[in-house]
Amino acid sequence: MRLSTLRVTCLSVAALSMFGSFIGNAQTDGLASRPPMGWNSWNHFHRNVDDAAVRAQADAMVSSGMRDAGYVYVNIDDTWQGERDAQGNIQANSRFPDMKALADYVHSKGLKIGIYSSPGALTCAKFAGSLGHEVQDARTYAAWGMDYLKYDLCGLREQMKVAATPEEAHKIMFDAYIKMRDALKATGRPIVYSLCQYGNDAVWRWGTEVGGNLWRTTGDISDKYSSMEAIGFSQAGLAKFAGPGHWNDPDMLEVGNGGMNADEYRTHMSLWAILAAPLLAGNDLSTMTAETKAMLTNRDVIAVDQDAAGKQGDRAWVEGPLEIWVRQLADGSKAVGVFNRHPSPLTTTVDFKALGFTRAVKARDIWQGKDMGTISAPFTAKIPGHGVLFLKVSQ
Structure with missing residues (x-):
């Protein structure tokens, strides 16, 4: 109400x-x-x-x-x-x-x-x-x-x-x-x-x-x-x-x-x-x-x-309408949401080191249900207007 x-x-x-x-x-x-x-x-x-x-x-x-x-x-x-x-x-x-x-x-x-x-x-x-x-x-x-x-x-x-x-x-x-x-x-x-x-x-x-x-x-x-x-x-x-x-x-x-x-x-x-x-x-x-x-x-x-650790995530980075939110998970991995609040597609680069990872990471695209393999450098992605790239990332 x-x-x-x-x-x-x-x-x-x-x-x-x-x-x-x-x-x-x-x-x-x-x-x-x-x-x-x-x-x-x-x-x-x-x-x-x-x-x-x-x-x-x-x-x-x-x-x-x-x-x-x-x-x-x-x-x-x-x-x-x-x-x-x-x-x-x-x-x-x-x-x-x-x-x-x-x-x-x-x-x-x-x-x-x-x-x-x-x-x-x-x-x-x-x-x-x-x-x-x-x-x-x-x-x-x-x-x-x-x-x-x-x-x-x-x-x-x-x-x-x-x-x-x-x-x-x-x-x-x-x-x-x-x-x-x-x-x-x-x-x-x-x-x-x-x-x-x-x-x-x-x-x-x-x-x-x-x-x-x-x-x-x-x-x-x-x-x-x-x-x-x-x-x-x-x-x-x-x-x-x-x-x-x-x-x-x-x-x-x-x-x-x-x-x-x-x-x-x-x-x-x-x-x-x-x-x-x-x-x-x-x-x-x-x-x-x-x-x-x-x-x-x-x-x-x-x-x-529903992650067992029960830790709410928070905003980690923002550039105009682009935002990255991160949640620490119980198994040591992190959920990473790369959001585009602009109505048109935008390209951005995700630096996993800036998100707390010290070396190459393994990533899974949650909505696509696909493993993205090992990523060792900043990752560039095109995010749909009002859309998201939702990843599970582990060291």
């Missing part, structure tokens, strides 16, 4: 002093030891998601090979909520007649299921949020069998706007996320906790402290190159805040939704893999083309994203 007015406030001196005590500490619950992979309903279905659509996506995730490639979560975004009963328990609306049965169906496919709420009284789409019902809602999600919660700040922004100081606004948000963290833990069910608050107050510095397994670092993505580019390349410098159990989240994938060309979608996938970002597909899996399926299930790309 879009937060129409981002309120970026400053952390108090006390909060900043606390920063060093928790940053970099992995979650102790074992959840999200690698960036979550799956599907979310919002980018394609928006308000039109229902029980049948979710079941169809679960079926397609299996039949397409996505499950076997590592995609696990089938996540329902906003607009599933109905009214609360006399005891205050949240009910699903008529489009979801039996959430427990739906969760059981998804689980029967060897998959997991996720749900959405807000710390405010209402969600972004003006459905019931969790304010004042955090414990009840967490218990309901656990009873239904939910495995993942996306918790969207949207509904809390009015309270934050009237706060007397930026520090007070931050505390309202901070405390709201802690309240749901504690409610989820009290259920005893392992539920991945996804903070959706658009990077407010530099969430990457404190997301772990409030229990986040992942946190949005940006506003909402859309199916346009300009949106994906602005979000993806803005992640420079955030690598030190990510690791097993706590990931930076530059938002969901748009691959296959039709607003970008193949080179642009490959840039999207490559950059998200280097960023150790969650890979949450946002297209209709039941109707996707063979090309889209091949991109989403490319095992070499997924291997980079």
Whole structure:
């Protein structure tokens, strides 16, 4: 959901002093030891998601090979909520007649299921949020069998706007996320906790402290190159805040939704893999083309994203619209993305010594699936407009 007015406030001196005590500490619950992979309903279905659509996506995730490639979560975004009963328990609306049965169906496919709420009284789409019902809602999600919660700040922004100081606004948000963290833990069910608050107050510095397994670092993505580019390349410098159990989240994938060309979608996938970002597909899996399926299930790309070392990559070099991003991998190799942000093809030279290699390297072109042999000198390549050369490089 879009937060129409981002309120970026400053952390108090006390909060900043606390920063060093928790940053970099992995979650102790074992959840999200690698960036979550799956599907979310919002980018394609928006308000039109229902029980049948979710079941169809679960079926397609299996039949397409996505499950076997590592995609696990089938996540329902906003607009599933109905009214609360006399005891205050949240009910699903008529489009979801039996959430427990739906969760059981998804689980029967060897998959997991996720749900959405807000710390405010209402969600972004003006459905019931969790304010004042955090414990009840967490218990309901656990009873239904939910495995993942996306918790969207949207509904809390009015309270934050009237706060007397930026520090007070931050505390309202901070405390709201802690309240749901504690409610989820009290259920005893392992539920991945996804903070959706658009990077407010530099969430990457404190997301772990409030229990986040992942946190949005940006506003909402859309199916346009300009949106994906602005979000993806803005992640420079955030690598030190990510690791097993706590990931930076530059938002969901748009691959296959039709607003970008193949080179642009490959840039999207490559950059998200280097960023150790969650890979949450946002297209209709039941109707996707063979090309889209091949991109989403490319095992070499997924291997980079899911690398066991859990080290997010970062920008290593830039020259105008040309950028090189590098990610250190567990086996000692590096994933290298050579990106061209210009709409026309450009030629550039990659000096592997400048990327930390001391002698000749072996390289594999990830998208071509081809070994490039031994490279002993700076390597010149022509990169398509808005495209990428994605390599795995070893000494």
